[in-house]
Amino acid sequence: MIKLHPWVKRVIVILVVLIIALVLAFRFFVEPPPPAVSVPPSVQLLESRLVGRKDGFRQWEIWAQSVLQTGDLVTLTDLDEITMFQDEEEYLFLDAQTAIWDRKQDILHLHESIVWDRDEGFYLESDVLIWDGNKETLTSPGPVFIVWEGLEINATEMILESRENLLYLRDDVQIRDGSMIWRTDSAVYDLDHERMDFYGSLVLEEGANE
Amino acid sequence: MKRGLTSLLVVAVVLGCGMGLVYAQGTVGTLEITGVPTDVAAGRYDREAGVFSADVTEIEGALITVKLEDVKILGKTMEWRTDDDYLVFTVDAKLTQADFELTGEQIEYFGEAKKLKSTGKVVVITEDSTVYADQLDYDEETDEAIFTGNVRVVFSDGVLEGEKFLMLLEKSELQFFGSFQGEFSDSDDKQ
Numbered sequence: 001m002i003k004l005h006p007w008v009k010r011v012i013v014i015l016v017v018l019i020i021a022l023v024l025a026f027r028f029f030v031e032p033p034p035p036a037v038s039v040p041p042s043v044q045l046l047e048s049r050l051v052g053r054k055d056g057f058r059q060w061e062i063w064a065q066s067v068l069q070t071g072d073l074v075t076l077t078d079l080d081e082i083t084m085f086q087d088e089e090e091y092l093f094l095d096a097q098t099a100i101w102d103r104k105q106d107i108l109h110l111h112e113s114i115v116w117d118r119d120e121g122f123y124l125e126s127d128v129l130i131w132d133g134n135k136e137t138l139t140s141p142g143p144v145f146i147v148w149e150g151l152e153i154n155a156t157e158m159i160l161e162s163r164e165n166l167l168y169l170r171d172d173v174q175i176r177d178g179s180m181i182w183r184t185d186s187a188v189y190d191l192d193h194e195r196m197d198f199y200g201s202l203v204l205e206e207g208a209n210e
Numbered sequence: 211m212k213r214g215l216t217s218l219l220v221v222a223v224v225l226g227c228g229m230g231l232v233y234a235q236g237t238v239g240t241l242e243i244t245g246v247p248t249d250v251a252a253g254r255y256d257r258e259a260g261v262f263s264a265d266v267t268e269i270e271g272a273l274i275t276v277k278l279e280d281v282k283i284l285g286k287t288m289e290w291r292t293d294d295d296y297l298v299f300t301v302d303a304k305l306t307q308a309d310f311e312l313t314g315e316q317i318e319y320f321g322e323a324k325k326l327k328s329t330g331k332v333v334v335i336t337e338d339s340t341v342y343a344d345q346l347d348y349d350e351e352t353d354e355a356i357f358t359g360n361v362r363v364v365f366s367d368g369v370l371e372g373e374k375f376l377m378l379l380e381k382s383e384l385q386f387f388g389s390f391q392g393e394f395s396d397s398d399d400k401q
């Protein structure tokens with residue numbers, strides 16, 4: 001039996017205690033580093049032209065100063081003029097603050113939008129517009145103001161069905177046509193044939209000041 | 211008899227004041243379609259043709275009403291041609307103003323020509339009399355109202371019957387065409 005000096009014994013005891021303490025600390029208090037997480041690649045482009053197509057045909061075209069793609073969402077800011085196409089022909093023009101395009105759903109959200117048609121005097125204002133590429137509809141889920149060939153239209157909701165050129169107006173619809181003011185629950189306006197169908201109750205004021 | 215003629219003049223004056231001013235220029239008129247469910251289209255405006263039409267015959271409790279001050283025209287179907295200001299009401303057509311009421315199978319107003327026509331079981335009810343006829347034609351320009359076909363004027367004290375009856379409102383004249391029959395009770399003559 002080796003006789004150790006009491007001072008050496010103390011050092012050994014202290015070392016053993018320290019080793020046990022370190023093992024316990026690593027075991028219970030220090031987390032292992034997290035495993036690597038895969039982040040979807042995002043792409044940011046500057047001064048870009050984005051074209052939405054359906055069956056190879058252009059549906060819309062946007063010029064934007066900034067394009068950020070994250071997953072299926074493409075966010076466009078600092079937008080220049082947006083052009084909507086119908087049968088490859090320019091159909092409507094839009095100004096918007098931002099646009100978010102869901103590529104998979106083919107849905108384009110436009111914020112603070114103004115829409116117009118250079119030839120026929122179509123003008124539309126809405127806080128939010130949604131272009132559904134599959135259905136080919138332009139929806140305003142909130143209040144909308146439209147001017148169309150002398151008509152002034154206000155409605156709480158609107159859907160423009162571009163294939164049939166039908167304008168669906170819902171809730172508190174008011175249409176001013178010269179000295180006539182129509183107020184109704186909802187209305188459908190056939191833009192090609194200039195025919196309005198009124199749903200529910202209707203009030204027409206005739207002879208009101210223009 | 212005198213009382214009967216006075217009553218007819220009252221009819222004539224109401225015709226002149228009420229009907230002739232419907233949709234006169236510069237006035238504010240309203241058209242209302244009530245009682246239509248929100249998922250049913252009852253009215254259509256063809257902007258290209260300038261024609262508004264409405265039909266609520268299939269909707270229970272629904273009604274079309276045109277109002278101009280205290281004149282009201284009601285019906286179940288109507289058409290309004292805005293270009294020449296032509297208005298026609300059919301099915302339960304009725305024109306009312308204060309204590310005056312005109313009903314007919316059809317009520318038409320020709321805004322440009324300033325004429326009103328009612329056909330089919332025409333009935334004009336005033337405070338003092340009721341006039342029945344097949345047709346009523348009112349001309350705002352000449353201020354003439356002509357009742358034709360099975361004309362029957364019923365007062366509280368008697369009845370007048372004939373085929374054609376003309377009211378010249380400006381001249382305060384009444385003209386009876388063809389044979390006319392009248393019956394009035396003595397007791398009312400004394401009044």
